[in-house]
Amino acid sequence: ASHLSTARRKVVVSRDLGPDAMQLLRDNANLEVVLWPEDRVCDRSWLLENVPGSTGLIVLFTEKASPSGPGLKVVSTMSVGYEHVNLPALHKRGLRLGFTPDVLTDAVADVSVMLALMASRNAAYGVTLVHQGQWPPFAPFTLCGPQISTMQDSPTRTVGFLGFGRIAQATLARLVAFGITHCVYTSNPGSPPKLALESSLLERHPTLREVRRVDLDTVARESDVLFVLAPGGESTKHIVNEGFLRKMKKSSVLVNTARGTLVDSDALAKALREEWIWGAGLDVLEGEPCIDVNHPLLTEPRCAIVPHIGSATFDTRVGMAVLAARNLLGALNGTQMPAELDL
Ligand code: DGY
Structure with missing residues (x-):
C-alpha cells in the first residue's frame, strides 16, 4: 500500500465541489484528492501548505491562484472568470488553465x-x-x-x-x-x-x-x-x-x-x-x-x-463543478481538457 500511495498524484481541491464532481475525481485511483475540509472559503495558508507536491489544483474565484511547486501541471478554476489566476506565472511555467465557460x-x-x-x-x-x-x-x-x-x-x-x-x-x-x-x-x-x-x-x-x-x-x-x-x-x-x-x-x-x-x-x-x-x-x-x-x-x-448569484442554479453549479473536474482530469490524463484557456 505504501508503494501505491507514493505513486498516486496529489490534487488539491479548495472546496467541496459536490457529489458528482468529487466522485469523478475519486474514481481515478491514481489520484490522491486533498480537499479543504471546511464549508467556508479556504484559508490561503492551507493552500500554500498543500499545493507543493501536487500535480493539479482546483480553485474557485474566491482564491488567488498562483502556481507553486515544480510538479504542478494544471490549475482548474470553477468559474468563467479568471482574474484571480496569475496568468503570466502559469504561462511562464508551462501550466495549463481550465475554466468553466458556456455551462453558466x-x-x-x-x-x-x-x-x-x-x-x-x-x-x-x-x-x-x-x-x-x-x-x-x-x-x-x-x-x-x-x-x-x-x-x-x-x-x-x-x-x-x-x-x-x-x-x-x-x-x-x-x-x-x-x-x-x-x-x-x-x-x-x-x-x-x-x-x-x-x-x-x-x-x-x-x-x-x-x-x-x-x-x-x-x-x-x-x-x-x-x-x-x-x-x-x-x-x-x-x-x-x-x-x-x-x-x-x-x-x-x-x-x-x-x-x-x-x-x-x-x-x-x-x-x-x-x-x-x-x-x-x-x-x-x-x-x-x-x-x-x-x-x-x-x-x-x-x-x-443580490450577492453574486448569477450562476447559482443547481444545474449550472453541478455543470461548472463537473467541468472543473473534467478539465483537471483531462490535463492530468493527457486527454483533452474540455475548456482550456489559451494562455
Ligand atoms: C464566474 O464563474 O466567474 C462567476 O462569477 C461565478 O459563477
Missing part, C-alpha cells in the same frame, strides 16, 4: 434580465416596503418606472453591452422577446470588428434591426439598459466611472453581472442619488463579500443588489 451562460443571462427588471421596476424598494409592513396603497403612478419591453407605438429602446461575449449575446436573445430592436456594444478595442457575429445575430433574431459596435461614450449615451459583461481585472477597473455615468440617459438602467471592480461604487451611488440614471441592478460589488455595510449604494431605493 444561461443562468447568468437570466439574472441579468432579472436585475434589469428589478432596477427599472422598483422591485428592491417594493420588497423592502412589504417587509417593513408598509404595503403602499395603489395609486396611478406609485412605484412606476421605465418599461423595458416595448409596447406598440412606444419609442424603440436600445440595449447596450459593455463586453459582448457569450453571456451578453444570451442576454440580448432574451431581450429580443421583450421587443428590443436595437443593440449597441463595446468590446476590447484591440479586437477585430465582429461583423460575422453581428450578421449572424441579425439572422437569428429577425425582429432585431441593428447590432452596432460603438465606443464607450456612445454605449453610455445610447443605452436604455446597459449590461456590464466584460472580464474583471486591472484593465477594466472602474470602466464605469463618474464620467461614464454622467453620459448615460436619465431614464436608463445599469446592470452589472460581471465583476464589482468594473463599476466605481461611489460614483454609482452619486449617480443614483443625483438621478443621472434611473436605477441599477448589481450581482457583484467592489470588495465583496466584505463590503462596507454603510455604503450609500446599499440604501439607494432604486438599486437592486
